Amino acid sequence: MTLKPARLLLALLAITAMPAFAQNLAVVNGKAIPSSRADAVVKQVVAQGQQPDSPQLREAIKKDLIAREVMMQEAVKQGYEKDATVKSQMDTARQTIIINALVRDYMAKNPVKEADIKAEYDIYKAQAGDKEYHVRHILAGTEAEAKAIIAKLKGGAKFEELAKTSKDTGTANTGGDLDWAAPSSFPKVFSDAFVGLQKGAVTENPVQTPNGFHVVKLDDTRPTKMPALEEVKGQIEEALQQKKLQAYQDAMVTKAKVQ
Structure with a gap:
C-alpha cells in the first residue's frame, strides 16, 4: 500500500x-x-x-x-517568516502545542478512576429507567390547532397523514416518529404525557413546550436495552476526562487576573 x-x-x-x-x-x-x-x-x-x-x-x-x-x-x-499573518499562526500553533503538553501531563497525573466510571454508568442507567417508549408527535403553533388535530384523529384520521402538517419538519415526513427513547430524553411535561398512555393511544389534550403545542401518540413500549459497562466504558471515561479538564481550566480562569 x-x-x-x-x-x-x-x-x-x-x-x-x-x-x-x-x-x-x-x-x-x-x-x-x-x-x-x-x-x-x-x-x-x-x-x-x-x-x-x-x-x-x-x-x-x-x-x-x-x-x-x-x-x-x-x-x-x-521573508515569509516575518509576515504578520504567518507570525500570528505560528504563535497560535505554539500555544496549542504547549497547552496540549500541559493537558497530557495533567491527565497522566489525574486519571479517571474505575470507581468514577462505574458511578457515572449507574447514574446513566438510573436515568434510562427500565422501559423505552416509541413515540410520535405532531407539533402545532397554537393550542387551537392542536385541539383540531386531536378532533380529526378521534374522527378517524390517520396520525401519520396529519403529521405531514407538523411544524417539526424533521419528523413531518416520517409520521412524526421520534423513535425509541427513555422518558428522560424529553422535557418532563412531554414525557409525563406519554408514559401514562396505552399503546396506540393519543394524548387527550395538547402538550405545551417552548416549541409549541404537541399531539403525542404512543406506538409501543419495550424493556430498556442497556449496553454493558464494558461496551461504553471508553465513552464514559472520555466524557469524565473532558469534565476534569473543564474544571481544571475553569479553576485557573477564576484565579487569573483578567482586565
Whole structure:
C-alpha cells in the first residue's frame, strides 16, 4: 500500500520540535534533519494503520522531509517568516502545542478512576429507567390547532397523514416518529404525557413546550436495552476526562487576573 501524499503531509505536519541527535537523516544546505524526526513520522503513520514500517515508507518520508526543508529555507529567504499573518499562526500553533503538553501531563497525573466510571454508568442507567417508549408527535403553533388535530384523529384520521402538517419538519415526513427513547430524553411535561398512555393511544389534550403545542401518540413500549459497562466504558471515561479538564481550566480562569 502506498502512502497517499495528503496523509503523509498530515503526519509530517503533526511532528513538532524534535530534539537534535548526532545522527542525521540528511543535511540540506548546511541544515541538518535529525533521524528522530523521520522516526516520529514513521511511528505516527504506523500507529494510524496507514501502512507498516518499511524501507519504502522511510524513503518516502525522507524525500518529503528533505523537500519540506528546502521549501522552508526558501520561505525564510523570501521573508515569509516575518509576515504578520504567518507570525500570528505560528504563535497560535505554539500555544496549542504547549497547552496540549500541559493537558497530557495533567491527565497522566489525574486519571479517571474505575470507581468514577462505574458511578457515572449507574447514574446513566438510573436515568434510562427500565422501559423505552416509541413515540410520535405532531407539533402545532397554537393550542387551537392542536385541539383540531386531536378532533380529526378521534374522527378517524390517520396520525401519520396529519403529521405531514407538523411544524417539526424533521419528523413531518416520517409520521412524526421520534423513535425509541427513555422518558428522560424529553422535557418532563412531554414525557409525563406519554408514559401514562396505552399503546396506540393519543394524548387527550395538547402538550405545551417552548416549541409549541404537541399531539403525542404512543406506538409501543419495550424493556430498556442497556449496553454493558464494558461496551461504553471508553465513552464514559472520555466524557469524565473532558469534565476534569473543564474544571481544571475553569479553576485557573477564576484565579487569573483578567482586565
